[in-house]
Amino acid sequence: MAKTNSLDAQTLISMYRTMAIIRNFEETMVNVYMEGKMPVFDIAGGTVPGEMHLAAGQEPVAVGVCAHLNDNDTVTAPHRAHHFAIAKGVDLKKMAAEIFGKDTGLGHGKGGHMHLFDQQKKFGCSGIIGAGMPVACGAALAAKKNGKDWVAVSFFGEGTANQGSFHESLNLAALWKLPVIFVCEDNSYAISVPKSKSTSIANNADRAASYGIPGFEIAENDVLAVYEAAREAVARARRGEGPSLMEVKTYRYLGHFQGDPELYRPKDEVAKLRESDPINKLGRQLIEQGAISEGDLVALDQEAAEKVKEAIEFARQSPYPQPADALKHVFV
């Protein structure tokens, strides 16, 4: 890839590192989630009960976009949120603790895996489809009113582009020239429903045209391609030129949620997708370029595993909230 050379090695290595942490976290969660749910699966049981939507395979969207953001920028994420949280720099320990329902978690165990909020990193997510886009518009509106060059990014799945809030938010953001970047991750499915059965056109990026804003189609699950497209979208927003819409083709390696029987997709689909794994691809590129050695790559992976292990350990050791703490925090 010619474009690789235009990026400095440090940025590439840093993106590799973040993707490796995300992958390791998600794959670790696959096992943690099953603890206490064997031999009979019960969603209410185990170390981490409730629903679990993991994003292994979808790292490029999160990392390629968030590489352009800083702590002043806002991110809103959907139900499948871990990769975005990690890419935005949310504290891994506090995030893990929240997922474990512990008092040391981001929300003292009130929110859980679909409801992670970090005020320092300006990150939030929601389990309601399409909920993040209006909120991102609001963050962008505040930045604009305050004369800041801060931006807001709203991430969502391709199934979500059929929700009313998507269209309302795009129009509002375009009308008011808000510094928002709408980023759609197209993993081909909304639970069991394939994109072709839910969406009247092939590319959601084309929908940007109806609101008079730029639409970027990124056809590869490739972090550099995402990074390049996002560079332009974020820069536009910072310059006060208004919103953009990006759609990135990506893969979901795991079920919609853990425990999904996945009867709606061919058995070998994921195995095929894994052959063009975006993390392996970047690793190889880094080595080919001479930016790092084989040994460095192994070290990066180990470092990621170590970080995740520490976070999970922290979550495990942390105390649960008191039962009556449930009554706190309805209001500040």
Next chain:
Amino acid sequence: MSQVMDNATQTERLLTTSKAIAEGIAQEMERDPSVFVMGEDVGVYGGIFGSTTGLFERFGGDRIMDTPISETAFIGAATGAAMEGMRPIVELMFVDFFGVCMDQIYNHLAKNTYMSGGNQKIPVVLTTAFGGGYSDAAQHSQCLYGLFAHLPGLKIVVPSNAYDAKGLMISAIRDDNPVMFFMHKGIMGLGWMTPLPSAMAHVPEEPYTIPFGKAAIKQAGDNVTIVTLGIMVHRAMDAAKQLAAEGIQAEVIDLRTLVPLDTATIVESVKKTHRLLIVDEDYLSFGMSGEICARVVEEALDYLDAPVKRLAVPDVPIPYSRPMEQFVLPNAEKIIEAARNLARM
């Protein structure tokens, strides 16, 4: 309680609630070509909570229609199709998601009949899953049937078991009015939820109906009346067993429908037991428990020997973490304690 129930026990076939619902829908679809189903993941997946299991294979994609995630559009479309003489069944996957489509539900589905001076039939069944207890947190665990019952124009059905679910579903499909059909996730018999064997029931193979507004007395008793619905019926029955061992005979009433509400059965029971405990997995304030209390106070105040007791979620969103969630939800132990205290008064 019902004749129907006694007949039912003659058949030996045990079904889960989700299978019973799917069977009721299938039989009505066979009988009436104007019945069809729309919703997210109702097709190949069979409904996230199994309410359309096997229907796609049987009736195909023209009558079992997967929708985009566009609740305003497809729930509104159910109203429109019903006004043209169709009988749509439309699914709002979790009741918590009503927020994105509430205008279509309460300003249109619920009101068009009234605003047309009764000239417009709207035979829509809006199915929806509700309830918590499995750590799905604040946006996926609510009940909210009280909220919908508050709004005039929607019949509100909340079955507690497979037998009732099939009969109530067939009644709902045949009703010429909008019916919201609430399915507690814990009674559906899903392989991935905590099993609840008492929600399975002998379900006759032939179609049958259960009338709306007729509560079921699940257990007769003289000392305290426990009024509830949905999964809490099972918790109340567990509690009643323990209470009986202590010499307290609880009468357990399963409301089955909130709109219409079988006030007569509740009032009659209170006149006998003189004590009322209302168990509700919904929020405490301004909801079902307050409404039932008010009706009893209006019609049987003089018969009460103790203040009415309400067990419900103490006006907080449902917290994720297990110890906190269990703290806010009613359960058998809390019912036992509350009933015991009432019986002592």
